[in-house]
Amino acid sequence: MTDPILKLEHLHKRFGRATPARDFSMTVERGEFFTMLGPSGSGKSTVLRMIAGLEYPDSGSIVIDGRDMTSVPPWDRHLGMVFQQYAIFPHLDVAGNVGYGLRRENLSREETASRISELLTLVGLEGYESRNVNQLSGGEQQRVAIARALAPRPAILLLDEPLSALDEKIRREMQDELRSIQQRTGTTFIYVTHDQEEALTMSDRVAVLNEGRYVQCDRPEQIFHRPRTPFVARFFRGCNLLSADLDAQGEEVRMTLAGESLMIDRRGGARTAAWWRCGARPFRSGPLLRRRGHRQVTG
Template sequence: MTGPVLGETIVELSGVNKRFDGAVTANNLSLSIEQGEFFTLLGPSGSGKSTVLRMIAGLERPDSGRITIAGKDVTHVPPWRRNLGMMFQSYAIFPHMTAAQNVGYGLKVRGWPAEKIASRTAEMLELVGLSSHGGKNATLLSGGEQQRVALARALAPQPAVLLLDEPLSALDEKIRRTMQSELKRIHGMTQTTFIYVTHDQEEALTMSDRIAVLNHGVCAECDEPERLYRRPRTRFVAGFFRGCNILQGKVERDAAGNPRVRIGGAEIALSGDGIPGDGPAAFIIRAENLHLDDVRTYPIRFQAKVLEVTYRGTVVDYLLQLADGQTAVASATSRSLAAPGTTIMVGLAREDLIALQG
């Protein structure tokens, strides 16, 4: 028999519902996750992402709905019969064991022969860059090294899917960034399906092939990272990612029936798909798409008053008040483009004004 093929559905949730003490953590949730994908469940605290992961793992049972893994209905199958690996927020390292013994523990429980355990353990330690640390007591390793041991242990039994529940949340920023790159590298080398839970937007954007953004147990949107970041369809997703301005406008038609929107004190012709009907409508503009320099090169120009200038290291945020009283943030790399209290012109490309659908 052959295993699942890359691109085929490996995990599917169909109409899954779950409540805890009246709180909805999954509301008619349906998701399809492909073999070999790095798939992330992203959302704020209480959005249901960890509960969804636990239902896939079999640690929680849905109130209704269906969960399949590799085409098999596992809704009522216990965790140990699902061929899954799991990494938790805590390292869950056995303190009385060496790094190698930790990695090989699951294989020993499964009854693997000693020589095969030794070979697979060495392979996994090399994969995570800890070949020279196998004989060390696990408690003597750094936090990042312990997390690598936990990852190697989870991958050692060759699970069909690896579930990761905010595994980097306990690490400091520098180590967390390193581990993000390591996880992506290891995912690419093993081609194991990763289902990852996080509330960190940057983490999700950095590592994922696709992201499902959850809100109160509902999937607000599911798409590739760049599309979610640059062209969100819903107000919730637009507001969840940093640097997204949500502005109210009024859509009207001219005598020829061509749609236009009045927004920010400007009148802008609309074209393409997703144009809302006449009347009030919400639009988004990403902060980096509001330009304070070379304004004349952009077809859309706003007049704005600079309220605040905030230095954020790699970027500078300019808080602007537009002519219709709405505020927006423009991000640039220079802090000398405008001073608080000044009135300036701001440029925008037509394709960077995006209508929200919900």
């Protein structure tokens, strides 16, 4: 097993009364599509900005590719970043924008042109070199931003809600394409979203954040089928949680819910209460989430 590409250790960050990172520790493996999912204000962007070096933690450490980068400035971290707003330069054409990502690479003119064309093919904009960026659609502009961020072959690409300004249909297409770009380049992606479906269908692992902590970090199937807390279960739409009483009787447990009782397998030791989850709706595609129905949520 190789060393992780990123290790966050006990990060703490406070802004006045907000604490977007509380003793936040997390590990991301090389080549993973890793997503941070959580409600607005849970600290997703702050954690991402600390990884990028756009904010510094009050305490804790950030190790990228084996090097302590906690106080290294952003331009020396060898990371790429894509934001919600298409941060492209309106005065440069498409090739100029993508080539901007190569300015520190010391490439010849031919090498630059060939790398730009390779990147444009990767993001589905083959032949767009001399196009004016102001005449591109939102989705196309975001592809230019992605190509530019990938140009210097960053160790990690950080993406903060990059698709949320796009309409539904384009967003779905771009989700599939982003996943494919990630797999074809083998780049580690750290992706921020508050869209549950997006997180579950695109990612290798998902960290669900709440109030500056992550409450569960797991594969999408586990997050959806085995939420570890009521918060995680409730975070998925179409899901109702009912409170139940448990009474352990030997190998079995009697569960009482809304005045009715039933016997269930003994799980989770001597608990006296549980949550019962009903009717969580499975998502669009992928190998996950095909099963419908009821699940017990521990905790």
